[in-house]
Amino acid sequence: MKAWRIGLGVTMAVLGILYLLPFVLVGLNAFKPRKAIIRNPLALPDAWNVENFLQAMEKMRFVESLMNSLIITAASVALIVFFSAMAAYVLVRRPTRLKQFIFYALVASMLIPFQALMIPLVKVYGSLGLLNSRLSLIYMYVGFGAPLAVFIYHGMIKAIPLELEEAAMMDGATRRQVFFRIVWPLLRPTTLSIVILDVLWIWNDFLLPSLVLPDSARTLPLATYNFFGTYTVNYGPLMAGLVLTMLPVLLVYMFLQRYIISGVMQGSIK
């Protein structure tokens, strides 16, 4: 291997370690008592004390928040991919003027930022008495997630050769059967990229759930925010709380890293 390559490799490795240092520091300080953190935030902890973690878990209602995040993310993402794939399929096959118009409306809507919708959203759903519920939140995620998902599926379904479907129709299959037996399985790689993009979005989303969820059903980002608001300067438990919030995601990342990066790559290029 050429010398410059090794030199570049070493440089990048050092940069990479510096890049991730904030996480390491939070991790180290999560084990220290408050005084030790103030004295020297760079020192290693004297003992690997888990006291802070126990406190954070209790105050954040960690298990409950984690479950809320899991339920909301899983349900929303499953519904987004399922309904969007079906809608995209209908929009692609046997196109009409109306279908084309709907497709353009979906694409155009992707430009609208959430901030331009949040006030009327709260007003409309609030006056219908539909705020403060996990179900409403999941429903809204389907609405907000559909445009991008339909757009990506639309491109992929177009690329599936029509003969495949026609052959199945000749054999007497209905549209529903064609979709579930032929199209849906062929879309699996696309579905995986959309799932990855949407999981990252919904798992970490703050603004929408902060407007829609009641205090009794917080997701992890909401619990973290609330914990920091009420605990302000007690750094030990705060750092432990951050570690607890980050850990599940980083663990999953270790195993699915390759898929996540290629999912993002494909999802953004479209």
Add this chain to the structure above:
Amino acid sequence: MMAGRRRRRRVFRDRLTEVLFAFPALWAFATVILVPFGYGIYLTFTDWDGVGARGSFVGWQNFVRAFYDGRFWHSMTLTLAYVAVSTVLLNVIAFGLAYALTRGVPGERVLRAGFFAPNLLGGIVLGFVWQFIFLRVLVHLGESFDVAWLMKSWLSSPTSAFWALVVVTVWQYAGYMMVIYIGGLMNIPGELFEAAAVDGAGPWTRLVRIVLPLVTPATVISIFLSLQRSFMVYDVNLALTGGGPYRSTELISMYVYRKAFVEQQYASGQAQAFILFAVASIIALVQVYVGKRREIEA
């Protein structure tokens, strides 16, 4: 006869399937995006304060008032500066990382994964992580090594708090945009480099003359996403500075949020949200238009 009827029944059933297939996603889209969007337009012409059932019609007054709202413009110009600085730094660094990590260095895959890692976490968590770094770690370093510009926390003065926001934003998204640039770089055929090397082009010429023009599609996407995300930033702003000190780092999203949900001036906030939407989309669309034209020329 029989065959005809069965055919008709099947056509009917397929049509029904179509409607049932399209309905859930489109219904959710219509009720969650279209209805609030239309209602939002209506709201901007009223004086609804969040309490009454509906406000009365006030014409363009909310937009006029936004125009004379000094705080709103402070927030808007601050956001524009923040967007400009972040977008430039972000893309330069992201491209640099992508270029370095497509040269075939050992451990490329792990390094890419490392730089991407912040994107797995939300702005709230990242903001708090960095709040700790700025309040405790950097100040400690400044005191230990007697570095004047680190001794006072960056979050304690308006200018340095602005740069703290930029640092965290660039750090957060550089890995994401890097992935997009890597995608673009991997699309460049290797023969082009060999041909250029044979023609005697040095590494710098190759970078400027071949790599940068060919990677333009990725650049357009990456700048578009950078603009979109930095215009709409809220979570990092909230967790890192909370808009402080003294509301000096309140970027536009936070300003609109406060206007509506804290000060209860919903209609006014909605008008400002639309101004934000207009400014952001005009800039983003111009960028895409200019970029696409360069793409064709390249």
